[in-house]
Amino acid sequence: MVPANDSISMGNPKAFLTVPRKEAGYRPINDRIYDFGEVEQTLNSSDRRQQASRCMDCGVPFCHWACPLGNKPPEWNDALYRGDWEMAYRLLNATNPFPEFTGRICPALCEKACILNLTEHEPTTNREDEVAIAEHAFKENYVRAQQTERNGHSVAVIGAGPAGLAAANELNHRGYSVTVYEANESAGGLLRYGIPNFKLNKSVIDRRIALLEEEGIRFVYGEHISTDALPEGFEAYVLATGTPDARDLKIPGRELKGIHLALEMLAQQNRVLAGMEFAKEDLVNARGKDVLVIGGGDTGSDCIGTAHRQGCRSVTQIEIMPRPVDGPEDPQNPWPNWPRTLKTTSSHEEGCVRRWNINTLEFLGEDGKLTGVRVQEIAWQPNPDGGRPLMVEKGEPEIIKADMVLLAMGFLKPQHPELPSNVFVAGDAASGASLVVRALASGIKVAEAVDAFLSR
Ligand SMILES: Cc1cc2nc3c(=O)[nH]c(=O)nc-3n(C[C@H](O)[C@H](O)[C@H](O)COP(=O)(O)OP(=O)(O)OC[C@H]3O[C@@H](n4cnc5c(N)ncnc54)[C@H](O)[C@@H]3O)c2cc1C
Ligand code: SF4
Known part of the structure; x- marks a missing residue:
């Protein structure tokens, strides 16, 4: 049970010892991949407040520093813990204009910088707390339009x-x-x-x-x-x-049918879900296809989840850089910085072959249509001149069978x-x-x- 009115100044100073981190988790895979509904679930309000209670008065809260908005999780987690949802929203909204967005899709830089991440690797659930506070605020109708006096500019x-x-x-x-x-x-x-x-x-x-x-x-x-x-x-x-400009891959075969920039698929899918209609020949759809995603980042991950929901046959994701270290700690970028560790998203969990240190050489096709991609395993060696590491080939090139390629290599x-x-x-x-x-x-x-x- 969460006490509704406790006199302790900030959170419950012992809760982090007795209450483990609990995430709401995702909907089961065999349920979620057949629709485009949000994958993340929600905790009931008692569990949510208990999670908020784990945020203690830790002296120097690095979460403030890590959040680009300067959000103050200890303040609003404390109000949430006490059951004062409206105060929690006011405190959150003081620094974050749209917590309903960040609460859903922020990578939670604050959680990586949480003291409980340093000691136990069980940080507070700030991001989920944030979206819970925001959704409660909309539901209870205390997110209301404010009218401001105009200044003439x-x-x-x-x-x-x-x-x-x-x-x-x-x-x-x-x-x-x-x-x-x-x-x-x-x-x-x-x-x-x-x-x-x-x-x-x-x-x-x-x-x-x-x-x-x-x-x-x-x-x-x-x-x-x-x-x-x-x-x-x-x-x-x-x-x-x-x-506006996505990084392209201008290698032989780029003109083949079946090769798309990631946003051509992602933006169109969102428009289709909004009710927009497209001619069949203009649809970027993975149904029944072997999909190769080039680029190991978040955009690539979104392509994987979308390809699954469109009914692809298989998905492979390749990345030219080495596989990141397994978490939770990154010796190259220690706490409270963001750890550059291997990230496995809900889309990866839905099924995907992931490979690193793979360079793409050529798109292959028949009758103008993509059939595969010639790739080369590589290794990165230190540069004797001290510059960027050098890429060296390993073994023979190979062909990955694919009838759809999604280029997710970032933006200029x-x-x-x-x-x-x-x-x-x-x-x-x-x-x-x-x-x-x-x-x-x-x-x-x-x-x-x-x-x-x-x-x-
Ligand atoms: C697939 C994908 C997934 C992502 N997932 C996440 C995530 O999970 N979490 C996260 O934190 N970040 C994520 N990001 C990054 C995040 O979306 C961006 O950093 C963020 O949207 C940038 O905001 P912005 O307003 O600067 O630009 P944008 O969101 O790109 O908005 C720019 C707007 O300007 C409009 N525009 C452009 N040129 C003109 C013009 N000349 N005239 C009028 N309008 C114009 C565009 O149409 C667009 O609406 C993702 C990015 C991608 C591509
Ligand atoms: S989840 Fe993101 S927006 Fe929210 S406090 Fe953490 S870093 Fe800031």
Whole structure:
């Protein structure tokens, strides 16, 4: 039982000794791979509060430092532990504008930096606590539109991904009249047209956008804005246009039918789920196919989960870099830093051959259609000149049979022309491909800079 009103100042200082970390876990594989519903389950509220009780007053909470938003898990976990869900939401929302997003898809940098991760490798469940607090807040209707007095200034935000939304939200709350221009037909950026529904249901984005609109933010869709023709009538601009260019693999055979950039599949699948129709010949669908995902990161993992749900025959994921160390500790990047250890996602658990140190040489095909990929096992050797490690071949090339390839090798960092002093860049457009939590933090920081610029 969780005491509802305890006098202890922060969490329960003994709970970490008696209450083990408990994750809600995923829906069973043989249930979840037949639909695109969210895979993660939820704990009941008593268990959730018990998990929150494990967050103690640890002196120097490294979670604050690790979270790019500067979220304060000890504060809201304490309120949650005490059963004050509304206070928990207020504390969480003080630093995080959209905890319903990060609570679902943040890799939880804070948990890796948790003191309980250092000692027991059983950190507090901040991310899950975060989404539980956010969902409770929406359910109980204390996430309400706030009306702010206008300050007479107007700002345009270009791009409605997490960075643009965070900047627009912050500026709106500071009294600016904000218009968001978005090239796509709906808001969300990669939240909507990248991250699969099984990680983030799109109704969660719709709910937030409705609130932002109610608070006075204007959204203009289907407008691709160029930096040399910014919309007129605004005193400042926030460019939050993300990383539009995916890294391609221009090797022999690239023109064959069946080779796609990851987002061609992921964005289309999310649009199909939103009710959009595509001609059969335009569908990027893995049904009945042997799929090869090139790129061992998170985008590749999302391709695997999507291919399973589309009914693929098999999935293999290859990566040119070596296999990361097995966790939980990474001697090269020790606590409280993010450990670069092997990550096995819910999509990997659903079935996938994973290989590392594999270079891709050539796409092979018949009658213009992909049939396989010639690959080469390699090794990385230290560079005697001290530069990047050297790639050396190991053994003979081999062929991986595939009739679909998904290229998930990251995105090019955008280059911007010299911009006027009233144009500010936020999110992935500024940093290169990163994380939602960093895009949110960047959007807020840029909004503060715009405010300072227009308040001179
Ligand atoms: C497949 C995939 C899965 C991911 N999974 C995760 C995850 O689980 N957790 C996590 O933290 N991060 C994840 N990320 C990374 C995360 O989605 C991004 O870091 C984040 O969305 C960046 O936010 P942003 O607002 O800077 O850019 P984006 O989300 O890319 O948004 C940019 C927006 O600008 C619009 N735009 C671009 N150019 C113009 C223009 N000229 N005019 C008007 N509009 C324009 C785009 O249409 C888009 O809506 C994932 C990324 C991918 C690709
Ligand atoms: S946003 Fe991510 S890093 Fe920050 S507190 Fe939430 S889960 Fe942790």
